[in-house]
Amino acid sequence: MTPATFTRGYLDGLDAETFDLDAYLAQFDPRLLGTPEGRQVLTRLDPLLFALVYVRHHLRDSEGQITFGDAHLDWCRAARGWVRPVAAPSEQRDAYIAPRNMGKSTWWFLILPLWAAAHGHVKFAAAFASSAGQAETHLGSFKREIDTNELLRADFADLCSPARRPSGTNVADTQSMFVSKAGFVFAARGIDSSNLGMKVGEQRPDLLLCDDIEPDESSYSADQASKRRTTLIDSILPLNVYARVVISGTVTMPGSIVHQLTKHARGVETADWISEEGFRAHYTPPIVQRDDGTERSVWPAKWPLAYLKSIEHTRSFAKNMSNDPMGADGDLWTPDDFRYPGDEGPDPITHMMLSIDPAVTAKKGSDYTGLAVVSWSARHRRCTVHAAWGLKVQPGPLLRDRVLAILDEFPEIGLILIEINQGGDTWKAILHGMPVKVKTVQQTENKFTRAEGVLNHYQRGRVIHARRLVDLEQQMCAFPKAPNDDMVDATGSAIRRFIPNKERPVSKASTASYL
Structure with a gap:
């Protein structure tokens, strides 16, 4: 495979089975990757290369290997759309549902916002989770990266430094908000916090991230799911109708927000609010069927197919891997x-x-x-x-x-x-x-x-x-x-x-x- 062929194939949609990391890296001139200017130019339109250059340590497994699943490549291709300005209200609203432990939070709350912020594709990211503590943990990971990543600090110094007032104090460098010298803002909130009117100066969020916005089934109910959906629609989305919106998560219970999005993605059923709010839903199954009818794992290096097949019959697999909940709190059937x-x-x-x-x-x-x-x-x-x-x-x-x-x-x-x-x-x-x-x-x-x-x-x-x-x-x-x-x-x-x-x-x- 030549580098040119590989590049076209990557843009067209390689998966975990056909992706070749060495072939992918071979298309880039190592001399350019050895200079700040070269790294900045090469990574500007490529979040995957950005991840490999600047945050490779977040991609390694316990043995130091770097591997990818289908969803990771899909998410990188999707984030490339952030390079273009949003032209119409509700134009870029997407939900990504994938197996648990697929790395959704690492990619959507750290790697992709970091890439977009470094290159100015996004000016203000507002991140929401089920609880304020959970959201603040994600912001804490982001801040640790810009505080300790020497290569990132060398190439994007203004992003990694807090904005300061004339008095010398930080504009905002707290558990719930960070404002950089480059003007990038990252705010973290629990989804039930008071969010209406969130802005810094005249700047409103242009990226709304919602990761695991629903709690475990044991502390959740249909009524609570309905209220949380109302919060999403009436409080979060109106923060900026032109913002890019990403919902990522794994199903917690039947009828939950993410379960409704899963059904929509699989073509089973579309809840009214999904079509009314303009969401596109993307579902990643744990076991993928090839065109010839055979099967493969969505992330072969992490979950061999034999392992997935050995647990396929379990309720845990259905709920946590297939996003196919059976309902833990029913009174009759199991x-x-x-x-x-x-x-x-x-x-x-x-x-x-x-x-x-x-x-x-x-x-x-x-x-x-x-x-x-x-x-x-x-x-x-x-x-x-x-x-x-x-x-x-x-x-x-x-x-x-x-x-x-x-x-x-x-x-x-x-x-x-x-x-x-x-x-x-x-x-x-x-x-x-x-x-x-x-x-x-x-x-x-x-x-x-x-x-x-x-x-x-x-x-x-x-x-x-x-x-x-x-x-x-x-x-x-x-x-x-x-x-x-x-x-x-x-x-x-x-x-x-x-x-x-x-x-x-x-x-x-x-x-x-x-x-």
């Missing part, structure tokens, strides 16, 4: 309650239904409409859950079209079961003229009691999932404390229809009577 088809393959289908738990409206404050496809096997005397969705869609033609699409995808469906505790006439009108039977059900037991009965069927082996149904299983494991329970209700209604409280003798006649 991940061990879910079973899947064995070597014998899927159960033969005797009957299949589409169950709908509707929301009356699709307003922001309303619930989702839950849909679940569930079948019954007379041979195995158990249900299989094939699919489940939670949709925020107006009751009307769009929902009808989705139902018809599901019927096309699962031609074995012979019944639509819909709960009509609310808006019964509305739903009958929407689902008129369906190609299969439509039956309604009114629930008389409360949600928790119904869910307990369904869990009993799961634990007795009467229910399996056709494959891992991520969103449904997350919702079940967090029930009843998850923000939504629409898929739990829709799935449970179908299972209760196929397996009544008092089981009937299984025969062609009796299984038909379930419908």
Whole structure:
């Protein structure tokens, strides 16, 4: 690979498997790297080279080796966009979700702001974390670097020296704010601090960094997540609508801010606020599938694929590596309650239904409409859950079209079961003229009691999932404390229809009577 070819490949997006550190460094003239002017010119547009030249000690592992994962290269490419001025409000708002211990804080709170500050791409960085102490720790790391890094101090002396008043005192060099002689400002706050109107003189933040702004699941709730999202939208983002905004983190619980961003990045579901505020979300999985279908690690030098595969089945892997939380505080289901088809393959289908738990409206404050496809096997005397969705869609033609699409995808469906505790006439009108039977059900037991009965069927082996149904299983494991329970209700209604409280003798006649 020639240096020119390598440069184009790097800009186009090399990953951890194809990146060659020696080839990358070979494209730079060592004589230029040996002078302050040369280093300044070469690193101005290249945060990766800046990291290798000035803060290489932060990149080494315990054995002194420097390696990269996919996300590190992605983040460097993304930060290059800071070189260009922001032309429109909300133009540069991004969220980066990656496995825990990927080095998010090191890159987003230290290396990349340091590169941007050194070259004047950013004038005022405001950094937010879950607590003030956490944010101040990040600023402390930044200040230690500019205080002790001899090469950095030699090449960027004004950045590394505090601004002083005519009296000789520092303008700001505290735990929560630093103002450099070069005019760069770095402020650190807890996300729930009072932030409205933050500025130094006439200068407002042009880089807003939000790293791990949510606490652990044990001290967090859906209500707190909602309030924190409000703080982000109403207090942090208005500090400067032209600022570059970066949210980085790992999911802490189902329904959290970062979990919603993860779903958006994976194309599963987009919360209204994400699209309204103009965020782009970027998700880095721990195990990457190559084009030929084989797998590799996202950071082979740190996490060999064999290691990742050995822990792939654990809840810790799902939550901390895949950003796929199962909900630690639910009262009923646990991940061990879910079973899947064995070597014998899927159960033969005797009957299949589409169950709908509707929301009356699709307003922001309303619930989702839950849909679940569930079948019954007379041979195995158990249900299989094939699919489940939670949709925020107006009751009307769009929902009808989705139902018809599901019927096309699962031609074995012979019944639509819909709960009509609310808006019964509305739903009958929407689902008129369906190609299969439509039956309604009114629930008389409360949600928790119904869910307990369904869990009993799961634990007795009467229910399996056709494959891992991520969103449904997350919702079940967090029930009843998850923000939504629409898929739990829709799935449970179908299972209760196929397996009544008092089981009937299984025969062609009796299984038909379930419908």
